[in-house]
Amino acid sequence: MTHAGQDQVHKQKIAQLEADELLHISGVRRAWYEFRRNRFALVGAVFIIFIALMAILAPVVSTHDPYKQSLRKRMKPPSAEHFLGTDELGRDFYSRLAYGARVSLFVGIVGTAAGVISGTIVGLISGFFGGWTDTLVMRVIDVMYAFPGIVLAILFVAVLGPSLFNLIIVLAIWATPTLSRIVRSNVLSLKEQDYVQAARALGAGRARIMFLHLLPNTLAPIIVYATLGVAGAILTTAGLGFLGLGVQPPQAEWGNMLSNGRQYLRKAPLLMVFPGALISMTVISINLIGDALRDALDPYIQS
């Protein structure tokens, strides 16, 4: 598209905002308006609500006990009684997927939340104090970045042993470097602004400036990367579950169900296909929401 075309798009956008009386309203409402206009993100949001409901209402929506085995009904194809068939121990696969959603979502969200909190604090301190503190923190983060993706998680789980709690700790460690870098770079540019100088001149303490003045203005990127972080955390959890380092069987979790299903690729391929498809769709939906939030919250990034 040509530059003139872009100007045209901008004018249209402003006209649209004016028509909807949204040009002069607060950032939050405008962001919500921008977000709603993104159809992909809406589809993602609907799917996530669906999965979340499935997780919360797992005891209600499941048709069978997810742990009840039946040796006579092993690896049956989908039927009226078992919507998605049964697994290698005759357990109802649909019910296991519903219960699995609980663990996958819970671990992803709690792990990311912990990482967001620690990353935000580290980033605030590093950016605000600068100097040696900053140099040291950034070097440590450089070191953590040397262990790409799942490798850092593998290192810690291999030592600590697989458990739900350790998994959450590892995901928190995994999310911390990215969040701290983002918060830090925002703080670096914010702390030179007049309103921070004014607060300082008025005698505001360091903690007050960091948490009441700097933090609220970095919330937008934090929200965006927290959302994208949940997607990454769910993938990492699934990967660890696949390697046998995540949630341990018999507890149903999408990653370990997928890992289990691969042994029966020939006889019952659906046991492998369904958990992976659910993970993919969940992660895509969260990423779509994250992308839309980024576009909506950042006026400088053009969609």
Next chain:
Amino acid sequence: MQKYIVKRLLLAIPTILGAITLVWFAMQLAPGDPAVMFVPPDFQGEEAEAYLALVNEKYGFNDPLPIQYLRYMRNTLLGDFGTSLRTLRPVTEDLVRRVPNTVRLGFAAFLLSMAVGIPLGVLAAIKRGTWIDGTLMVIALLGVSMPNFWFGYVLILIFGLFIPILPPSGLGGAKHMIMPSIVVGLSIAGSLARYSRSSMLEVVNHDYVRTARAKGVTEYNVLVKHAFRNGLIPIVTILGINFGFILAGSVIIEQVFAWPGVGLYLIDGISGRDFPVVQGAVLLIAIAVVMANLVTDLLLVYVDPRIRYE
């Protein structure tokens, strides 16, 4: 420029030392006696006791922690990653034998991701706002969001079992490499396409691009000769980061396709509780990533003249 290169080289040293420290530190987190982890699980009773004493002596677990740390650091820097608990072979030797396999797979995946990711990202940027852009970006997001091991099994299911035209696993000729490199490459291609697109879009709004259009340069030349060159700068950075993700991705994918590289070695080490193997493989990956980032940053000097004048 020389100052920048020297500074950058010097920065890599503390990062590598830090990586060694982190791996050592991770081992100290182990609940209980670290020596216990060195005893193979099938050793029982007195046999285990005897082995434990042996391990304590051999690895010096009775020494003070700082001494242990310095010894680990020294051995690692000299290229000695310890001895495998199960095979009793030096980890370094095992790694050296497996590195070429991982490099081969990684290189194929790297080329594939570039060949697919960059053109698609640029195309999406050119066609921004159209259905082509939308479709390409959803596909790219799919590549980023799928668990790559799942994608691997789906491919095995289709091309290994239903329409058996490709070998489902193992080492062999070029045919054996097709599926693993597609799986590792395509997930990276997805993120690369997304970055290339946004990087191009940022450049397209600059004044000099408008000037180029205004003086009548053809659209193709505007994009390829003017916009793409500057759009390339962030892409080069991403390529360096992708190197790490390819290594991380191959850890799992080597397991899926029984590809005997560093990743499969790492996973075998985990399932066998063979801790020196885990340490060695993880550390090798970390050092490779630091080196790749170093090379990327040095490459940037040639791509981005602004760095030269800093």
